[in-house]
Amino acid sequence: MAKVTLKNLSHSYLAKQNSDIDWALREINIDWKDGGAYALLGPSGCGKTTLLNIISGLLKPTKGEVLFDDKDMTTLNPVERDIAQIFQFPVIYDTMTVYDNLAFPLKNRGLSENEIDYKVKEIGEMLELTSTLNNKASGLTADGKQKISLGRGLVRSDVNVIMFDEPLTVIDPHLKWILRSKLKELHQKINRTMIYVTHDQIEALTFADQVVVMHEGQIVQTGTPVELFEKPKHTFVGHFIGSPGMNILPCEIKNGQINFEGKILPSNTNIKKTNFTKTQVGIRPEFINFSNDGIKVKIKRVSDTGRHKVIDTECSSGSIKILANSSTEIPSENVHITFDKKYTYAYGDNWIIE
C-alpha cells in the first residue's frame, strides 16, 4: 500500500523532441492517496497506457519522478516497485493450471508452500475460481482468464499499487458489469491503491473516486465524476464525458459577459481575462430548456431513447443537442431555448474561464 506521487513527469518515445507533439506525456503532476481508487480516462492514444507503464516501471520516463510514499522509484524495475498490473487482454500461462498461475508470482518471491497454498485458495475463493483451480488455465473463457490475471495481481499482499490497463476490453458486455462490481467490491475489501485505465467513461465513473481525464498527453482535469459532469474544466472533458456530450459553440466575450447569437447569456462565471484567440460557450444538453424567448432554434430531429428524448436543434452558430424527459412536450413552431445559468461556462482556447 502506498500513495503515489508523480512530479513533472514527461515522456517521449523519440530520442529528440522538437515540438509538443513529440511528447507522449507532458508535465504530469499527480498526487494519489493511499488506498484510493483512481481512473485514468481518455481516448486511445492520449498517453494513458504510457503513464501506467511509467508508474509500473515497465517504462523509464524521459523527465520527472515517480514516488511511492515519498520514496523515489523512478529507476526501479517492476519487481522492486512491488506493483501489480492487469493488461488489456488476459495474460495467463497457458500450460499451467489455474492454481499454478495464481501461485507463480508467489513462488518467484520465494514464499513457503503453506503460505502459497493459503493465499491462492483465499484469492481463488474471492474471485470464485475455487471449482476450476485444478483445471488447465487455457481452457477457461475470456472472463475466467481475466480473473486469473486479476488474481495474480491480488494474490501478493505486499503490492503497493494495482494497475488495470483497460481490463474489460475483451469481456462480454453482460460479464463486464459483474467483473466491474467485483473489482469495486475487492477494492473495498483489500483497500489498496488501484489505478484503472480506460477509454470508457462509464467504467471510469463507476469504478473511481477520482477520475483523471487525459487528452493529448496532458491531464485536462482531475475530479470526482460529479465534478467532471457539472463543471468540465476543458472543452475536451465536456464532450468526452456525458452522452450526448456538452454543446460547445463559438461565442464572443464582451465586458465580461458571454455574447451568443446576439444575446447576452447569463452565467455565474466571472470573466476577467479576454485575450483569447478562440472563445466558446459550453452547456450540457441536460441543462437546456424550452421557453418563450431566448435563442431561436430549428428542430432537426428527435430521438426517443425511452427515458429521455434527445433533440437535435440548429441555430445560426451551429447545432445544439437537448436532453429532455420523455414526457416533455416539444414545441413545433417558433422554438426558443434558454440555458441554465448555473451550468453555462465560457471557454477560452478550450480551457474554462473562471
Place this chain on the structure above:
Amino acid sequence: MNKTLNQKAWFFVIPVFVLVAFNAVVPLMTVVNYSFQETFGSNVFAWEGTRWFKEILHSERFHASLGRQFIFTFIILLIQLPLGIAIALTMPKKGWGVPVCLILMSMPLLIPWNVVGAMWNIFALPEIGFLGNSLNSLGFDYNFTQQSGDAWFTTILMDVWHWTSLVVLLSYAGLNSIQPAYYQAAEIDGASRWDVFRYIELPKMKKVLTLAILLRFMDSFMIYTEPFVLTGGGPGNATNFLSLDLVKMALGQFDLGPAAAMSLIYFLIVLLICWVFYTLMMKDEGRT
C-alpha cells in the same frame, strides 16, 4: 424451403479432378499395380499377390536402411530444433538487423538440393576441401569417402546447415507474434529468463514448432538428393538411407515389384508417423 436440383457445379470441379488424377492418383495406382505383380519388361505382368510386401517386411536390407533412416531423422531433429529455437531467440526483433538476419537465414533454403550436395562434397574433400583439409591439418583423421563415421558426420552437418534455417524462421515468426504484455506480466510476476521461455515462449511457439517438426521429419525421412550427391550411400552402405536404397532397387536392379511394395510401405510409415504426431500435439487444441 425448396432446393432446386442443379448438378452443373460439378463441372467446376473437373479441372481439379484431372490435375489430382494425373499428379497423384495415376502414379500412385501405377505403383500399387506394380507392387502386386512381377514384370519382366515389355509390359508382361504376372500376379504375385502380397509376396513383395512379405519379402520387403522380412528383408534385412530394408530393416537396415529403415533403421539408418530413423537414426538420421532422429539426430537431425535433435540438433535442428533446439539450435533453430536458440538462434531465433537471439535474433534481433527490430532495426536493420532484422532484414540482414532474415536474408542470411533464407539463403541455405534457396540453394538447389543437388548444389548443396555438390558444394559439401567439394567442401569436405579430405585433400582439397576447406573443411576436410582443415580437419586433417588439425590432426583429425577425416575422410568422409572412406570412413562411415565421417560420412555420417558430414551428412548431418550438411543437413543442419541446409535446414536449420527453416526451424529458425518458423520459430522467429512464432516469437514475434507474442504480445509484449506477456513479457511485461512475467516481469511483474518476477519470472526468470528460463521461466519466460518455459511458460510463455515455448507454449506460444507450439503450433509453429509442430509444423517445423512435421516438415523436418517428412523432408529428412525422404532425403535423397543431397546424400546421393555427397556420399552416394557409401562408404559401403553406411549412409544408404531408405530413399537411396529404394532408387537402387527400382532403377539399379530393376526390381520394380519389390521397389513398388517398398515405396508403399515407406509412404505408409511417413503418413502414420505424421498422423500420430499431429494428433498427439493437437490433442488439447480442440478444447480451447
